[in-house]
Amino acid sequence: MSFGAAASAHRGRRPAPDALCPCGRRAFAACCGPVLDGVPAETPEDLMRSRYTAFALADARHLADTWWPATRPDDVSVDDGTSWLGLEVLRSETTPDGRTGRVAFRARWRDTATGESRLLEEDSRFLRRAGRWYYADAL
Numbered sequence: 487m488s489f490g491a492a493a494s495a496h497r498g499r500r501p502a503p504d505a506l507c508p509c510g511r512r513a514f515a516a517c518c519g520p521v522l523d524g525v526p527a528e529t530p531e532d533l534m535r536s537r538y539t540a541f542a543l544a545d546a547r548h549l550a551d552t553w554w555p556a557t558r559p560d561d562v563s564v565d566d567g568t569s570w571l572g573l574e575v576l577r578s579e580t581t582p583d584g585r586t587g588r589v590a591f592r593a594r595w596r597d598t599a600t601g602e603s604r605l606l607e608e609d610s611r612f613l614r615r616a617g618r619w620y621y622a623d624a625l
């Protein structure tokens with residue numbers, strides 16, 4: 487084990503560049519891949535999708551990096567007992583000043599211990615500072 491190996495484990499798994507992105511929009515390398523590698527998301531929806539994908543790939547580092555500092559938990563971790571099955575974005579909007587956004591979505595997941603499928607519905611708020619979007623909280 488080296489620091490390098492620890493860091494890459496923290497970054498989670500990565501699908502093949504031409505595989506469908508876990509968020510379901512298009513190929514990973516043209517979808518959430520660059521955002522997971524640190525390229526700023528252009529819209530709140532792009533950031534929301536990259537965070538869903540980070541949950542699916544167990545990339546706790548991306549979740550921590552894109553969480554608004556005031557609302558970020560002390561320990562951001564990814565639950566191994568959750569298998570993410572699909573994402574549907576219902577609505578997304580950005581205020582005219584480009585500093586706040588909202589994304590309503592549904593995400594399906596399965597509890598790997600019980601095999602039970604569940605639906606998460608959320609209306610998330612995002613804030614943009616210094617050219618980067620951050621997840622703030624859910625309404």
Ligand SMILES: [Zn+2]
Nearest residue numbers: 507509517518
């Ligand atoms: Zn994606």
